[in-house]
Amino acid sequence: MKCRGGQSSTPHQGIDVFRSETEFVRWLQRHTPTQGTGLRLGIGDDAAVVELRRGHELILKSDLSIEGIHFLRHLHPPRSVGHRALARSLSDVAAMGGTPRYVLISLAISQKSSRDWVEQFYAGVLALARRFGVDLAGGDTAVVPDRISIDVVVAGEVASRKAIRRSGARPGDQLFVSGRLGLSALGLLRLKRKANRRVQGKTMDHAVRAHLYPEPRCALGRYLSELNLASALIDVSDGLSTDLAHLCDASRVGARVWAERIPGPGDLTRAESHSFDSMNLALHGGEDYELLICVPRRKASQIAPRVCGVPLQWIGEIRGAREVSLVLPSGEEKPLEPGGYDHFRK
Amino acid sequence: MKCRGGQSSTPHQGIDVFRSETEFVRWLQRHTPTQGTGLRLGIGDDAAVVELRRGHELILKSDLSIEGIHFLRHLHPPRSVGHRALARSLSDVAAMGGTPRYVLISLAISQKSSRDWVEQFYAGVLALARRFGVDLAGGDTAVVPDRISIDVVVAGEVASRKAIRRSGARPGDQLFVSGRLGLSALGLLRLKRKANRRVQGKTMDHAVRAHLYPEPRCALGRYLSELNLASALIDVSDGLSTDLAHLCDASRVGARVWAERIPGPGDLTRAESHSFDSMNLALHGGEDYELLICVPRRKASQIAPRVCGVPLQWIGEIRGAREVSLVLPSGEEKPLEPGGYDHFRK
Numbered sequence: 001m002k003c004r005g006g007q008s009s010t011p012h013q014g015i016d017v018f019r020s021e022t023e024f025v026r027w028l029q030r031h032t033p034t035q036g037t038g039l040r041l042g043i044g045d046d047a048a049v050v051e052l053r054r055g056h057e058l059i060l061k062s063d064l065s066i067e068g069i070h071f072l073r074h075l076h077p078p079r080s081v082g083h084r085a086l087a088r089s090l091s092d093v094a095a096m097g098g099t100p101r102y103v104l105i106s107l108a109i110s111q112k113s114s115r116d117w118v119e120q121f122y123a124g125v126l127a128l129a130r131r132f133g134v135d136l137a138g139g140d141t142a143v144v145p146d147r148i149s150i151d152v153v154v155a156g157e158v159a160s161r162k163a164i165r166r167s168g169a170r171p172g173d174q175l176f177v178s179g180r181l182g183l184s185a186l187g188l189l190r191l192k193r194k195a196n197r198r199v200q201g202k203t204m205d206h207a208v209r210a211h212l213y214p215e216p217r218c219a220l221g222r223y224l225s226e227l228n229l230a231s232a233l234i235d236v237s238d239g240l241s242t243d244l245a246h247l248c249d250a251s252r253v254g255a256r257v258w259a260e261r262i263p264g265p266g267d268l269t270r271a272e273s274h275s276f277d278s279m280n281l282a283l284h285g286g287e288d289y290e291l292l293i294c295v296p297r298r299k300a301s302q303i304a305p306r307v308c309g310v311p312l313q314w315i316g317e318i319r320g321a322r323e324v325s326l327v328l329p330s331g332e333e334k335p336l337e338p339g340g341y342d343h344f345r346k
Numbered sequence: 347m348k349c350r351g352g353q354s355s356t357p358h359q360g361i362d363v364f365r366s367e368t369e370f371v372r373w374l375q376r377h378t379p380t381q382g383t384g385l386r387l388g389i390g391d392d393a394a395v396v397e398l399r400r401g402h403e404l405i406l407k408s409d410l411s412i413e414g415i416h417f418l419r420h421l422h423p424p425r426s427v428g429h430r431a432l433a434r435s436l437s438d439v440a441a442m443g444g445t446p447r448y449v450l451i452s453l454a455i456s457q458k459s460s461r462d463w464v465e466q467f468y469a470g471v472l473a474l475a476r477r478f479g480v481d482l483a484g485g486d487t488a489v490v491p492d493r494i495s496i497d498v499v500v501a502g503e504v505a506s507r508k509a510i511r512r513s514g515a516r517p518g519d520q521l522f523v524s525g526r527l528g529l530s531a532l533g534l535l536r537l538k539r540k541a542n543r544r545v546q547g548k549t550m551d552h553a554v555r556a557h558l559y560p561e562p563r564c565a566l567g568r569y570l571s572e573l574n575l576a577s578a579l580i581d582v583s584d585g586l587s588t589d590l591a592h593l594c595d596a597s598r599v600g601a602r603v604w605a606e607r608i609p610g611p612g613d614l615t616r617a618e619s620h621s622f623d624s625m626n627l628a629l630h631g632g633e634d635y636e637l638l639i640c641v642p643r644r645k646a647s648q649i650a651p652r653v654c655g656v657p658l659q660w661i662g663e664i665r666g667a668r669e670v671s672l673v674l675p676s677g678e679e680k681p682l683e684p685g686g687y688d689h690f691r692k
Contacts, residue, residue: 047407061393095392151497
């Protein structure tokens with residue numbers, strides 16, 4: 001029994017999505033293929049039971065995706081909501097140098113949701129899970145009167161003592177970043193402004209796709225861990241300025257980044273470049289899920305321009321003084337303040 | 347960056363709880379002692395990294411606790427909300443015969459929450475975690491304009507191939523239940539009716555406590571797993587009638603339960619017994635987090651009346667015919683329909 005009798009302000013009216021929890025669980029079981037051999041017991045029991053490989057440690061991460069905060073019903077198709085929710089957690093496992101193995105989904109469905117929304121959401125989760133060899137192992141469900149709220153939990157593994165922390169950066173380490181920064185933020189702005197698609201350049205197409213269907217860098221993270229190349233690693237989820245500050249705080253160091261070397265979202269049409277500030281997006285836009293990598297100076301030459309299919313770009317270096325600064329094309333150096341999203345800030 | 351620019355219907359105004367995510371994470375780190383030796387990396391990195399014991403499998407469970415559905419702000423003190431949210435997941439691990447080890451908390455705080463609410467919530471989580479040797483390993487946080495929403499994830503372990511499933515019940519197995527049933531539902535009714543505390547009997551005191559601070563049966567679950575005594579196991583979270591139906595469905599069997607043998611909430615005062623239907627509460631009231639245990643007939647004599655400090659009561663048996671029925675004191679037998687809570691039902 002839940003507190004059903006007492007919710008006068010939030011009457012529980014049920015939805016037409018599934019007739020019962022049992023029906024929902026059976027539907028989910030039918031659509032959940034198991035991939036690995038480690039899943040001993042999946043959806044339908046009190047809890048999931050899984051195996052890890054010997055000599056490995058367990059990586060755990062949960063990530064909230066809440067309607068109105070992490071996604072907007074009118075902008076994000078349900079397939080994208082599922083993809084993005086899982087991608088966030090996969091990216092956290094990538095940033096430890098690990099391999100994701102299992103996922104649990106806690107889904108508070110809105111009474112206003114359609115069954116199609118729920119099916120497309122899971123289709124988005126499961127398509128991405130399949131590509132990364134991840135099994136849906138369980139979760140929880142509830143029905144709420146208002147906003148949809150999702151918590152994705154990923155369990156992964158990493159060879160013992162091989163996890164790459166945020167806190168290992170040392171003065172002199174070289175800073176690299178994968179892919180392009182600011183693409184996702186650009187894609188979100190484009191979606192909000194409903195620009196004319198016919199005059200949209202190639203970069204903008206990439207940006208919208210990068211925002212709706214980001215690609216976690218798991219292979220790259222694992223490569224860095226296996227070859228012992230990185231002293232510290234973090235994924236760019238809140239924006240370069242914010243995540244670099246997190247890494248420097250954890251490592252008790254500072255950093256210097258060259259603006260010209262930061263791989264921005266790419267070439268914009270003339271009309272687009274009037275509307276969007278690429279450098280600002282590259283510095284502060286989040287949800288790119290690229291990796292920010294610290295490499296000891298003596299190993300920097302081992303970083304190829306392209307690893308696991310992803311371009312890597314040198315952008316700066318770690319220093320002992322605990323300030324993070326940006327070197328402008330003019331040579332001028334100015335402090336780089338965290339400009340990313342903070343849930344607690346007004 | 348989150349979708350902050352687009353939430354016209356849900357303006358993000360921040361709260362006075364913590365000034366920033368960094369402040370919140372630091373506060374949490376200060377209040378999070380680590381107990382086990384298996385926690386390699388806790389709160390503050392991209393993900394948690396933990397170790398499992400060799401020869402063990404990993405148990406994973408997530409459980410939602412949502413304001414207005416699983417708890418009510420005016421009835422449940424924040425310490426109880428934290429305790430109950432964690433107890434649900436610990437109970438799931440108990441129902442697998444496992445040992446809980448780590449917990450992640452995803453907390454969507456309401457803008458209307460006070461810092462005191464958040465602190466008391468975590469105090470409730472951490473006090474229970476400490477008693478069960480569980481480390482807070484991580485989680486996620488967001489700020490929402492309306493209802494508080496919590497997802498608790500517990501990772502536990504169980505000796506390889508020793509997890510007790512719902513699906514192992516066979517005809518002839520004997521059914522036992524731990525503790526008392528209906529206490530939590532009785533306590534909730536009592537809290538809602540604001541009865542006069544001075545005329546309240548001892549049972550009602552127990553009931554209120556059982557509702558606010560339920561005790562997961564982890565030691566009992568582990569005992570059943572280690573001694574290989576149970577063919578199937580489930581925790582009574584949705585009510586006996588509903589959870590017995592779950593177990594029978596998973597095992598493709600039926601059951602017969604004797605009403606007189608079900609341990610109800612206990613003796614009520616005359617006034618109380620006019621207001622509350624004990625048998626109805628024992629059959630359909632949920633959130634007792636007791637264990638419903640199937641024991642092969644040849645092992646039934648090994649079940650002591652009290653195990654790990656918890657009374658065990660024989661209540662019935664499993665049968666091949668796929669019906670669940672209740673034998674009344676008159677000898678009459680009638681179908682026992684699931685009467686517990688279902689999120690999808692109107």
